[in-house]
Amino acid sequence: MLIDFFLHLRNSKLSVSIKEYLMLLEAMKQHVIGPSIDEFYFLSRAALVKDERNFDKFDKAFGLYFKGVIELPTDAFDVPMDWLKRLTQREFTAEEKAAIEAMGGLEKLMERLKELLEEQKKRHEGGNKWIGTNGTSPFGNGGFNPEGVRIGGPSSGNRTAVKVWEQRAYRDYDDQVELGTRNIKVALRRLRKFAREGAEDELDLDSTIENTARNAGYLDIKMRPERHNTIKVLMLLDVGGTMDDHIKMVEEFFSAAKTEFKHLEFYYFHNCVYDHLWKNNRRRHAERFATWDIIRKYNADYRLIFVGDATMSPYEILQPGGSVEYNNEEAGAIWLRRLVERFPKFAWLNPEPEGVWEYRQSVSVIKQVLQNRMYPVTLQGLERAMRELAK
Numbered sequence: 001m002l003i004d005f006f007l008h009l010r011n012s013k014l015s016v017s018i019k020e021y022l023m024l025l026e027a028m029k030q031h032v033i034g035p036s037i038d039e040f041y042f043l044s045r046a047a048l049v050k051d052e053r054n055f056d057k058f059d060k061a062f063g064l065y066f067k068g069v070i071e072l073p074t075d076a077f078d079v080p081m082d083w084l085k086r087l088t089q090r091e092f093t094a095e096e097k098a099a100i101e102a103m104g105g106l107e108k109l110m111e112r113l114k115e116l117l118e119e120q121k122k123r124h125e126g127g128n129k130w131i132g133t134n135g136t137s138p139f140g141n142g143g144f145n146p147e148g149v150r151i152g153g154p155s156s157g158n159r160t161a162v163k164v165w166e167q168r169a170y171r172d173y174d175d176q177v178e179l180g181t182r183n184i185k186v187a188l189r190r191l192r193k194f195a196r197e198g199a200e201d202e203l204d205l206d207s208t209i210e211n212t213a214r215n216a217g218y219l220d221i222k223m224r225p226e227r228h229n230t231i232k233v234l235m236l237l238d239v240g241g242t243m244d245d246h247i248k249m250v251e252e253f254f255s256a257a258k259t260e261f262k263h264l265e266f267y268y269f270h271n272c273v274y275d276h277l278w279k280n281n282r283r284r285h286a287e288r289f290a291t292w293d294i295i296r297k298y299n300a301d302y303r304l305i306f307v308g309d310a311t312m313s314p315y316e317i318l319q320p321g322g323s324v325e326y327n328n329e330e331a332g333a334i335w336l337r338r339l340v341e342r343f344p345k346f347a348w349l350n351p352e353p354e355g356v357w358e359y360r361q362s363v364s365v366i367k368q369v370l371q372n373r374m375y376p377v378t379l380q381g382l383e384r385a386m387r388e389l390a391k
Helices: 002-011 018-029 037-048 052-065 081-091 094-102 106-119 181-188 205-214 241-260 291-297 314-318 332-342 354-359 361-369 379-390
Strands: 139-141 148-150 161-164 194-203 223-229 232-238 263-269 303-307 346-350 374-376
Touching (some): 002 052, 303 379, 314 332, 346 379, 361 374
Parallel strands (some): 232 303, 303 346
C-alpha cells in the first residue's frame, strides 16, 4: 500500500526520493506513530516533503490517495480497540461519550460500520440505514445523527460525528502571495554562505566518534567553531509618504533579515537616495550619514538591497533639486548608479504589486537605472532576488 502511495506522490509531481521513502518505512517500523491516519499524514509529510511550498500539493495528493473509506480493504479497520478507547477518553466530550454509549459502545459502532461496508453495494442518499449522504444513518456525510461516523467530505455543519475519517489539513503556499515573517525567513535562506568562525563551542560529532574509536572506546570529545552565515548585507529602506501603506510588510522583512544575517547594516532614505542617509527617523535631520562615506566604508562584497515602492515624480530621480525635502545638488539617479557600481551584487524589492509597475513612470526609470533588478515582494520574487544576490 505504501509503495503505491510513494508512486502516487511521484505522479503528483512531488520530488520524493527513495531515501525519504525508506526513512518513512523505518519510522513506521519503529512505531513512531499510532494507527491514526492523522498521525500518518504528519509523519509522511515531515519525511517526504522537503520544501514548504509543496505542502499544499502534498495535501491534495494525500487526500486523493486516501479518499473514500469504502474503497479501503477490510483490514484497514483492524485497529486495536484499546487504542480507540484511550483516544475516546482523551479527545471526546462528555456528551459525545454518552452518544457513543447510546449506540452500544464504540465496539458496537465500529462493528456495525464494518458490516455495512461488506453489505452495501451502491450509493445511498437520504436513508436511515446504509452509508450515504443527507440521511439519518450513523454513517455517512451531510445528514444528522447524534452518534455518527462521518465518511468522506467536509462537515455539513452539524458537528455531531464522533469519528471523522479523511480529516485533512490544507495550507497553501502560493508563489504570488505577500510574505509574512516566517515565509520571508525561508526565502532569505537561499542567500547563505556558511563558514566556521569564533571560539570552539560546537560539538564535532564525527571527530569525536573517530577519536573515541582510536582510543579503544575511551570518550574523546572534540569541539569546533560554530558555523555562521558570512553573507554581508547593506539594506537601504524607503520610509514615509507612500511607503506608509507598506509598514507592516517592511517591518516583517526587516525582522526576518536581522534574524537571518549576522552582518546586516541598514540606513533609511525617502523616495530616492541622495547625498545623505540616516539610521534614526526621529533624528534624521540631526544625525545624517553622507552617502559618500557609506560607499567608502563598506567593502564591495556587501549585498546591496533597496526596499521601496519607487513611487514618486520622475523629477525626483532625474533632476538636481528634485527632492521634495531639500535642494539636492545631484540627481538621485547619479547616487543610485554610484551605489550599484560600488556594490555589484544588488537588488531592489518593491512591495507594490507587479501588475501596477507599468503605470508608474518612476518605477520604469529606477528599473532602467538598476538594470531591471527589481523584484516584487512575493515568495517567488524574493527567491529570484536572492538567487541574483547569491551569484
